[in-house]
Amino acid sequence: MRAAVQSMKPYVPGKPLEEVQRELGLTDLVKLNQNENPLGPSPRALAAARAALMQVHTYPEGTARRLRERLGQLWDLPADWFLVGNGSDEVFRLLAEVYLEPGDPIVVPAPSFSAYRFVGELMGARVVTVPLAGWSMDLPAMAEAAAAHGAKLLFLCRPNNPTGTVFPEHALRAVMERIPTSTLVVLDEAYREFDGTPFDSRSLLLDYPNLVIARTFSKIYGMAGFRLGYGIMRPEVLAPLLRARDPFSVNGLAVAAGLAALGDTEHVERTLALTREGKAYLYAAFDRLGLPYVPSEANFVLFDVGRPAAEVFDRLLSRGVLVRPCGSFGLPHHLRVTVGTAEANARFVAALEAVLGGE
Ligand SMILES: Cc1ncc(COP(=O)(O)O)c(C=O)c1O
Structure with a gap:
């Protein structure tokens, strides 16, 4: 071991x-313990998965091209900015596997989703924990920690799990100016669709080349069991992840279901x-x-x-x-x-x- x-x-x-x-x-x-969708999966997603079952003897198209293209249309970004993963968990793990050498520092908030610490520890990273201030993410302290330690990765969760709290866009913009450009900032937006406050993730992606955004089909679309999530980032950040990923980690049923779920308003x-x-x-x-x-x-x-x-x-x-x-x-x-x-x-x-x- x-x-x-x-x-x-x-x-x-x-x-x-x-x-x-x-x-x-x-x-x-x-x-009521895993933040799943109480209505179950999108009925359209289920119908699409059922139809896709007939192709289950074939290997899936490894990069989920059709889903990336659809996401590209919805976000008005090129399809090669999207990495589709076996849940957003796979995106976090790939970022750690590709960007962390043993001993590299990463910055994580606490309390927050444990996967950030987990993928860091898996790679032998040095995990620097920054406590929340009250119930909110302490963005200035996190930026300071990233600069002081020369962090490779910094994880943010908005809305945060388990607090459900958010920070305003201007607060993130203010600290992005102070976080070294050599630090990849991973903003986990697993619960973004539930959040009614204004926050323009797309413009942040365009303005900050070291920003990665993660989304999932597990929550709002009720597809946790399918394991489907995605990361959005610049192609130069994404390309190394493609080298390391398991070529068939995302199955065809999940991709078909995800495509249909995107249309199920x-x-x-x-x-x-x-x-x-x-x-x-x-x-x-x-x-x-x-x-x-x-x-x-x-x-x-x-x-x-x-x-x-x-x-x-x-x-x-x-x-x-x-x-x-x-x-x-x-x-x-x-x-x-x-x-x-x-x-x-x-x-x-x-x-x-x-x-x-x-x-
Ligand atoms: C903040 C947060 N991010 C990501 C996930 C996991 O997403 P996925 O099912 O896409 O791996 C969860 C699941 O509970 C979560 O709470």
């Missing part, structure tokens, strides 16, 4: 449905409306229960149970409600709940009330 792998803490994902059902013998489970609109209404309902419940929460621009809400949350998590689970404990994010008194259907949200609130009331 390489020394870097030996010292890594394994990634602990939210529990999949099957595992929880098997462990607890529960069949009627409300799953009705599914997107329904998802956004459900999320908006669900968040208002959850905020009202947290207010009523006197639980502090972080207003979110994403499809989940971080809240404080005012006591060790692992215990509350276990008791919610025994009532068939699965949320995300945040101890691994360094927030032992917090839980993160995905905004579900109206019915799922109501079951979560009823279970939470019962658990906090000592039932």
